[in-house]
Amino acid sequence: MEALLTAAGPYSYLFVPGSEPRRFDKACASGADAVIIDLEDAVAPGDKAGARDAVAAWLRLRRRVIVRINAVDTRWFDDDVALCGLDGVAGVMLPKAESCEVLLALAARLPTMPLLPLVESARGFSVAGELARCxxxxxxxxxxxxxxxDLGIDGEGDELLYFRSGLVLASRLAxxxxxxxxxxxxxxxxxxxEADxxxxxRLGFGGKLCIHPNQLATVNTAFAPSAAEMDWARKVVAAAEVESGAFRLDGKMVDRPVILRAQAVLRAHAARTCA
Structure with a gap:
């Protein structure tokens, strides 16, 4: 049985370049759980101001989006933050997050705005626990x-296992x-x-970044409870209503942690269905 989400939030996050306003509506209609309009890596330096203006002109109350702003040490940061105060912005993604001070400053300028710090450096990983608690x-x-x-790592599998697990642990503790x-x-x-x-x-992540609409269905399916998981969870919860203490179900022991796990599967499914 694969690891459960800590919360049934978005599974798929689709990037769309901020310099391509004709693609904003298409991204919102793509089936992505969340759309990230990117003002950072996807936009050339000479196009930053124009992209910001295009986003401001497009922002929709009916389909709110996340905005990935430019890093704090760039000349575009302050204007990007000002943009994120407009209606239609559902969250701010901060690249190269390496200190809680920057997140605190963002929170002060954008009260109640959800923040999503990007951990993409050794320094950022070293303070991941602090970032998660901001x-x-x-x-x-x-x-x-x-x-x-940043770390000179060649490979995306076992080479990053320690770091992925570290982010899962930091999130859970926070x-x-x-x-x-x-x-x-x-x-x-x-x-x-699909393998990724x-x-x-399995490692405990709750969602995945996507760079093309054709990735969305695979990602959403991978993170959602499967039909087999749902059947298992329903059987466990139903049996727990008539059994007391630990009991056997289909040849396996069921105790309180297993029951809690089954309940979490059902809650995650219900949260997605009602969203």
């Missing part, structure tokens, strides 16, 4: 590509939603994407 932080996000570059895994750059390799998403879920 006010308004909804969940941590793993910027795995930049992280590999009592926030399970973290979001990084992108799979092989957009034409659905088998690779299912590995992330």
């Amino acid at each position: 006010p308004q932080v909804q969940r941590l996000v793993f910027g795995s590509i930049d992280f590999q570059l 009592g926030i939603a399970a973290p979001v895994d990084g992108v799979t750059v092989a957009v034409s390799d659905p088998a690779r994407l 998403a299912r590995r992330a879920r």
